Amino acid sequence: MALPPDRLEAAHRALVERFGPDRVLTDFRDRMAYAYDATGIKYPPDVVVFPLSTEDAADAVRIAAHHGLPIVARGGGTNISGGTVPIRGGLCLALNRMDRILDIDPENHTATVQPGVRNLALQEALKPHGFFFAPDPSSHRVSTIGGNAGENAGGPHCLKYGVTVNHVLGLTLVLADGSVVRLGGPEQDRPGFDLVSLLVGSEGTLGIITELVVRILPLPAEVRTLLAVFDDLEVAMRTVSDIIAARVVPATMELLDRGTIEVVERFARAGYPEDAEAVLLIEVDGPQESVAEELDRVEAICRRNGARDLRIAQSEAEREALWLGRRAAYGAAGRLSAYVWTQDVTVPRDRLVEMLRACQAIGRKYGIRIISVAHAGDGNLHPLVAYDPQDADQVRRVKAADREILEACVALGGSISGEHGIGHDKLPNLELQLGPDLLGLMWSVRRAFDPDLRLNPGKAVAAPSRNV
Amino acid sequence: MPEGGTTAPQAILQPAGLDELARLLREARGGPGLAPWGAGSQWARWGRVPGAALDLRALPVEPRLSAANLTVTVPACWRLEELDALLAPHGLWYPIDTGDGGAATVGGHLAAATSGIRRTGLGPARDWVLGMRAVLADGREVRIGGEMIKNVAGYNLHRVLVGSLGMLAVLVEATLRIAPRPERHVTLRARFETPAAAWGALSPLRRRASTLVAAEWLRAGDGVEVLLAFEGPARAVDHQAAEAAREIRSAAGLAVPAGGGDGGAAAARGGDMAVYGGEGVTVVEGDAAAVLWDARRERLLSPAALRLRAGVRPSDLPRLWAAVAEVFAGRPWDGIARGYGGVVEIVVPAGGDAAGGDSARGEASRGAGQPGEAAGCAALVLDLRRRAEALGGYLQVRGALPGTVEDLPWTSASPDGHLHRRLKAVFDPAGVLAGAHFLLPEPAEPAAAAAAAAGAATARGIAGEKGGSAGGNL
Incomplete structure (x- = not known):
C-alpha cells in the first residue's frame, strides 16, 4: 500500500534535516538502484538513507517509525531470496557506508566490524594477522558482514567451519522503536537467552544490526585441493559419505553435476571433462602433520570408488584453476x-x-x-x-x-x-516446512520485537495460514 | 511452590505420553510453575529444587542414529552416558563433556547450555544442536530444525532453546551433530606462578595448535595449574602437544618442581613425547589423563556454599582472577577457569576447605566453611560483580545455600533484559514453565547509546517512544 504523499514528504524533510541532502536519496533513478537484488524483482524504496553510525541508524529508524514508514536494511544487495527488496516501499537503510573494521583482536580471536564491511575486505584485513573469517558465501567479494549475519550465510567451507551464526559473538542492534541494545559479546556464556542466535538469520525483521563482534580463526597451516572426476553421480555422492566415514572432515566438498560441467566448460573453460557425470572439488586444511595424511585418505577413497581422474593442485595457481569451474557455475548458468x-x-x-x-x-x-x-x-x-x-x-x-x-x-x-x-521469494512456501504451530510461534516472536511490523515487512516469517 | 533448599521436588509429574504432557501443561496454568527435571544435576549445583517437576523418562521416544549423516536424534531424558554407549560402537561420539561424568540428561544439558571443557576447540553446545522436538507451554508440539546441517528457514529457535533454562518449552527430543572419536588424546599439565604468566605462555599456543580442544586453569595457591587437552589425528596431536610442551617449558613464570620432575603422574609416550615430558610440564594420556580431568571435575562439583561464574574477554582473565583473589582474600575458595574463554567458576566450599591449593588451606576457619558461616557473602558477590562489570564482563551466582547471598539477584539486571522477558511472554504467556527463572536477567535501563540516540532524536523534535526497557509485554 502506497504511503500518503504528505507523510512521505514529512519523512523526507525530517531525514534531510537530520542527515543532510548528500546522505538522503529521493530521486526515482537513485532509488531504483536500491530496488532489487539477485532475484530480479524490483520495488523501489521511497527514500534511501546512508547511516554512518549506530546513532545515525537509530535516528533514521525513529524518524521512519514516527512517520509510519517500513524499514529495510541493505548491505551489498546480493541476496537471492528478495530479502532486501523493499516490496512495500518505505525507508531503505543503506548500511554499505558503515564499512569500518573497528578492531581486530588476535589475542582474543575476535574482530569488531560495522555491518557494511564487505566479507572480502574483512578477509583481506585479517590475513596479515594470520586469521580468517570462516563464512565465505559465493558473494563474498560484494556481500557484507551485516548481510551475512542477517541471512545466516554459508558458503563452501561450512562443512568444517559452520555457518555465520557459529561465528557471531555479539551484536549492536537498533530495535524497531529506535532504541539500541547490545547483545552478547566476546565474553562467553553471558546470562540470558541466546538472542544473538535469534537475530542472526532473522533477515532484518527483528532489528537493524549496526555492529558485530565476530569470531576469527587462525589460517590453516596447510591447504590441499583435489578434483575427482566420476562417471556416476551416485558413486560421487557415496564417495562424500565414505570420506566422512573415514574420519576426514574436509573444509570443502563441492559437487557439480554433468549439466553444470557442460555449462561451465562452454563459458569458463575450467578443464573439467564434459562427459563426466560429476566432479567433486575437495579441500582439506589444517596442520601440516595431518593434512597430507587426510589427502592420502581422500585420494585412496576416490580411487577405490572408481574416480577416473584425480587432479591434486601442487601450487596456489593450480588450486585457483581447480576452483575456477566451481566459482564460474552461477555466472555460466546466467549466460x-x-x-x-x-x-x-x-x-x-x-x-x-x-x-x-x-x-x-x-x-x-x-x-x-x-x-x-x-x-x-x-x-x-x-x-x-x-x-x-x-x-x-x-x-x-x-x-x-x-x-x-x-x-x-x-x-x-x-x-x-x-x-x-x-x-520474499520463499515466504509462501515456508509453512510447507515449519507447519502452522511453529510458524505461528515465529510470527509471535516477530511481533514481540516489532509490534507494528515495520522492519522488512513481507520477509522471512509470515503469519500462519490458519489461526493458531 | 517456590524453589527451596530440599533435595527433591515436592511434586514430580511423569507423563506417559506427549498427550498427557500437553494436558499437564494446560492444567498447570495459574499454578506456581513447572520445571522440566532431568538428572537434577544442575539443580543440585544451584542448590535449588523446583516445587513441581516434570520427569520425562516415561515418554516413548526412540533414538535414531544416522552414522552416514553424522547425526543422532535422542530423547531428552537420556543421560549423556547412554548416548555415548549408543555411539561408541560406531567409533562416534557427542564430544560435549558436561563435567559430571555423563550423568546429566540431554535435555538438562541443553536447557542449561553446559558446554564443557571442549568449548575451546569445539564451540558451545548450541553449535552441536540441529533440531528439537518440544512441547510448548500451551501443550502444542513443535519440531524445530531437523537433521540437516544447514537450515535458514525461519528463526533459529532451536538455538534459543539451548540455554533456555526450562523456561520456554519442554524439550522431549534433540537432534545432535556427532563426530568421529578422536584418534589420540594427550593432556599437558603445567603450573604457573601467576595467572598472568599462564596467559602469557598459553595465549600464543592457541593460534598454532589446531588440535588444542581444552585449556582449563585450576587454582594452585597464588598461581594456577593448567590442563591442556589435545585431540584429533595422532600425528598432529603428538606433534602439537610436543611443541606446546617445549614452548611452555621455556615460558616465564613456569613453576618447576624441585629436581625438575614431572610430578610423578606422567605416562609419557615414546619418541618426542618423552623428550618433552618433565621440567615443569607433565605429558600424559589414557588413564593418567583421565585422572587429572576427573580431579578437576571433583573440584568443580565439590560441595559448595556458594558458586559463582564470572566471564570477561579472555585476555582479561588474569585481571579477573586477581580480582577474585582480592575479594575472597582470607576465605577459602577454588577457581576453575576456561583458559581461552575468559570464564571462571568460583567455588566457596561448604565443607570448610577449598581444593584450590596451598595458601587457601587453613583459611577455612575464617571463611565460608559452613552454610551459616557463608552468610554475608552478598557484599563479596556485589564487590566482585562490580569488578567483573568494570572489565566489561559479568558475574552470576550459580548456586547458593539459603542465606548465603540473602536477596541479591543471581544475575545483574541487563539492558537487554526486556527482550528476554518478551521472548518468555511469547513462548509462555501464562507463566506455566518456571524453570530456573532465578538465572534470567531482569530488565535494566537502556544502554547509554540508546539514551544518546533517543536524546538526539528528541532534540530534533521527533515525538518517538522512549527506547529501552519496555518489559511490559509480561
Whole structure:
C-alpha cells in the first residue's frame, strides 16, 4: 500500500534535516538502484538513507517509525531470496557506508566490524594477522558482514567451519522503536537467552544490526585441493559419505553435476571433462602433520570408488584453476538465458542423491533444464534453472517445478533454504516446512520485537495460514 | 511452590505420553510453575529444587542414529552416558563433556547450555544442536530444525532453546551433530606462578595448535595449574602437544618442581613425547589423563556454599582472577577457569576447605566453611560483580545455600533484559514453565547509546517512544 504523499514528504524533510541532502536519496533513478537484488524483482524504496553510525541508524529508524514508514536494511544487495527488496516501499537503510573494521583482536580471536564491511575486505584485513573469517558465501567479494549475519550465510567451507551464526559473538542492534541494545559479546556464556542466535538469520525483521563482534580463526597451516572426476553421480555422492566415514572432515566438498560441467566448460573453460557425470572439488586444511595424511585418505577413497581422474593442485595457481569451474557455475548458468533461478535446499547428507534425482525428474516433468551444484558435505543443493521471464508459459512451469522441488525437499526431511534465506521469494512456501504451530510461534516472536511490523515487512516469517 | 533448599521436588509429574504432557501443561496454568527435571544435576549445583517437576523418562521416544549423516536424534531424558554407549560402537561420539561424568540428561544439558571443557576447540553446545522436538507451554508440539546441517528457514529457535533454562518449552527430543572419536588424546599439565604468566605462555599456543580442544586453569595457591587437552589425528596431536610442551617449558613464570620432575603422574609416550615430558610440564594420556580431568571435575562439583561464574574477554582473565583473589582474600575458595574463554567458576566450599591449593588451606576457619558461616557473602558477590562489570564482563551466582547471598539477584539486571522477558511472554504467556527463572536477567535501563540516540532524536523534535526497557509485554 502506497504511503500518503504528505507523510512521505514529512519523512523526507525530517531525514534531510537530520542527515543532510548528500546522505538522503529521493530521486526515482537513485532509488531504483536500491530496488532489487539477485532475484530480479524490483520495488523501489521511497527514500534511501546512508547511516554512518549506530546513532545515525537509530535516528533514521525513529524518524521512519514516527512517520509510519517500513524499514529495510541493505548491505551489498546480493541476496537471492528478495530479502532486501523493499516490496512495500518505505525507508531503505543503506548500511554499505558503515564499512569500518573497528578492531581486530588476535589475542582474543575476535574482530569488531560495522555491518557494511564487505566479507572480502574483512578477509583481506585479517590475513596479515594470520586469521580468517570462516563464512565465505559465493558473494563474498560484494556481500557484507551485516548481510551475512542477517541471512545466516554459508558458503563452501561450512562443512568444517559452520555457518555465520557459529561465528557471531555479539551484536549492536537498533530495535524497531529506535532504541539500541547490545547483545552478547566476546565474553562467553553471558546470562540470558541466546538472542544473538535469534537475530542472526532473522533477515532484518527483528532489528537493524549496526555492529558485530565476530569470531576469527587462525589460517590453516596447510591447504590441499583435489578434483575427482566420476562417471556416476551416485558413486560421487557415496564417495562424500565414505570420506566422512573415514574420519576426514574436509573444509570443502563441492559437487557439480554433468549439466553444470557442460555449462561451465562452454563459458569458463575450467578443464573439467564434459562427459563426466560429476566432479567433486575437495579441500582439506589444517596442520601440516595431518593434512597430507587426510589427502592420502581422500585420494585412496576416490580411487577405490572408481574416480577416473584425480587432479591434486601442487601450487596456489593450480588450486585457483581447480576452483575456477566451481566459482564460474552461477555466472555460466546466467549466460544460458535472461534469468537464472537459483534454488537452495538442504537435506540430510545421506539423502542428497535422492534430492538430485528428484530435481532431475521434476525438470523432465515440466520440460525445463535443471542443472545442479551442491555443497555436498552439507547436503546443500543448488538447482539452477535458466529461463526467460518474458515467456509466460515457461515462467509458469518454472514456478510449478520450484514448488515441487521444495515439496520433495521437505519430504526428505530437509529445509527449503540452507543458506539463501526465505526473504520474499520463499515466504509462501515456508509453512510447507515449519507447519502452522511453529510458524505461528515465529510470527509471535516477530511481533514481540516489532509490534507494528515495520522492519522488512513481507520477509522471512509470515503469519500462519490458519489461526493458531 | 517456590524453589527451596530440599533435595527433591515436592511434586514430580511423569507423563506417559506427549498427550498427557500437553494436558499437564494446560492444567498447570495459574499454578506456581513447572520445571522440566532431568538428572537434577544442575539443580543440585544451584542448590535449588523446583516445587513441581516434570520427569520425562516415561515418554516413548526412540533414538535414531544416522552414522552416514553424522547425526543422532535422542530423547531428552537420556543421560549423556547412554548416548555415548549408543555411539561408541560406531567409533562416534557427542564430544560435549558436561563435567559430571555423563550423568546429566540431554535435555538438562541443553536447557542449561553446559558446554564443557571442549568449548575451546569445539564451540558451545548450541553449535552441536540441529533440531528439537518440544512441547510448548500451551501443550502444542513443535519440531524445530531437523537433521540437516544447514537450515535458514525461519528463526533459529532451536538455538534459543539451548540455554533456555526450562523456561520456554519442554524439550522431549534433540537432534545432535556427532563426530568421529578422536584418534589420540594427550593432556599437558603445567603450573604457573601467576595467572598472568599462564596467559602469557598459553595465549600464543592457541593460534598454532589446531588440535588444542581444552585449556582449563585450576587454582594452585597464588598461581594456577593448567590442563591442556589435545585431540584429533595422532600425528598432529603428538606433534602439537610436543611443541606446546617445549614452548611452555621455556615460558616465564613456569613453576618447576624441585629436581625438575614431572610430578610423578606422567605416562609419557615414546619418541618426542618423552623428550618433552618433565621440567615443569607433565605429558600424559589414557588413564593418567583421565585422572587429572576427573580431579578437576571433583573440584568443580565439590560441595559448595556458594558458586559463582564470572566471564570477561579472555585476555582479561588474569585481571579477573586477581580480582577474585582480592575479594575472597582470607576465605577459602577454588577457581576453575576456561583458559581461552575468559570464564571462571568460583567455588566457596561448604565443607570448610577449598581444593584450590596451598595458601587457601587453613583459611577455612575464617571463611565460608559452613552454610551459616557463608552468610554475608552478598557484599563479596556485589564487590566482585562490580569488578567483573568494570572489565566489561559479568558475574552470576550459580548456586547458593539459603542465606548465603540473602536477596541479591543471581544475575545483574541487563539492558537487554526486556527482550528476554518478551521472548518468555511469547513462548509462555501464562507463566506455566518456571524453570530456573532465578538465572534470567531482569530488565535494566537502556544502554547509554540508546539514551544518546533517543536524546538526539528528541532534540530534533521527533515525538518517538522512549527506547529501552519496555518489559511490559509480561
